[in-house]
Amino acid sequence: MPSTRLGQNQYGKAETRVVHVTRDGATHHVKDLNVSVALSGAMDDVHYHGSNAAVLPTDTAKNTVFAFAKQYGVASVEQFGIHLARHFVTSQESIDRARIRIEEYAWERIAPEHSFVRGGRETRTTEVAYDGARWQIVSGLKDLVVMNTTDSEFRGFVKDRYTTLRETGDRVLATEVSARWRFNWTRDEDPAPRWQESYAEVRRHLLDAFAGTYSLSLQQTLYAMGDRVVEHRPEIDEVRLSLPNKHHFLVDLEPLGLENDTLDSAVYFAADRPYGLIEGTVLREGAEPRIPVTD
Structure with a gap:
């Protein structure tokens, strides 16, 4: 038995x-x-x-x-x-x-009809340093997931014997924004920024730049986001951004007898890893970089 x-x-x-x-x-x-x-x-x-x-x-x-x-x-x-x-x-x-x-x-619509931000709030951060005389304030956010379902392409890149990636003139562009920005306020005797207003406006400019940029590369989008913050927020001298490319690949449905085009509807596979990681700093002219590259 x-x-x-x-x-x-x-x-x-x-x-x-x-x-x-x-x-x-x-x-x-x-x-x-x-x-x-x-x-x-x-x-x-x-x-x-x-x-x-x-x-x-x-x-x-x-x-x-x-x-x-x-x-x-x-x-x-x-x-x-x-x-x-x-x-x-x-x-x-x-x-x-x-x-x-x-x-x-969930995705919430930003400005145009094809730009979205992931539902739920991101994490707000700040780092305060003080030496008894001067302040250094670096604030930021992380876990801000955004996506454009069009107005993004990637082509004209370098190719070698190991390159298999195809060029595309229309792709989904999605990323999880991690951003830190350094205030130029350093002394108690100077008027301090309006912290709450500043955070809300930086977040808005990051989203507006992401949604409003026709992207030829994620690097271009990164610069547009940082540039918009520095140009519109005089209290900020430096923005450092880390943007993982959250790849969305069209699913090949031909073996199932289905066309998966992008004309009316399309199905994508959202890959989590490996992923491209694009990082960079945008500085006000004349400012020195002080935000560390890594924590």
Whole structure:
């Protein structure tokens, strides 16, 4: 008699990151999802004997998520999950239960119709140094996630024998802004900046510059963001920015018989790593850099 038996079990594809962009003329709408699929059913043979005859590959579950996003769109996470769960249970004889977990990351529209900032607040930071006579105040923010769904391209770059990246004239540009800025106020006898107003205005200028720049490179966008802050905020002499490129790649749906173009709607894979990291400092003319490159 066997001394063990198989208990509850499931398998599937966890954390498929899918971004669906609907283009309603000049106005774009974004659904940013993290989808996890878990399937249960008649899976005794694969556990006991290694027979895959009843096993739908987890890669197929991932492809189904992408394909359904393209075919049905994402009216709501609930309805999208219903479509997926119903499909897996009704299309596969060996599967009698499907669990779909979806996280939706909200995006708030900035200014134009295709620029967004991730819902939820960023983290505000400050570093105060004082030597008994002079102050150095470096404030900042981090975790500010922004995205443009068009008006970004990347081409004309150097290529060598290891280059496989294709040039593109229209791409999603997304990043998680980490910014620090140094105030030129150093002495008690001088009027201090209005700290609350200054923070709100720096944040606004960072967002306005990101949204308003037709980007030929993330480096260009970085400079535009820092330049706008320095030009519009006389109390600030230096801005240091760190912008990881949160890559969004068009999913190849041709093997599934679907076109994934960018004319009306498109499905992207949001990759988390590896990522390009673009960093730089923008200085007021005549100012010396004092913000450290790393903490």
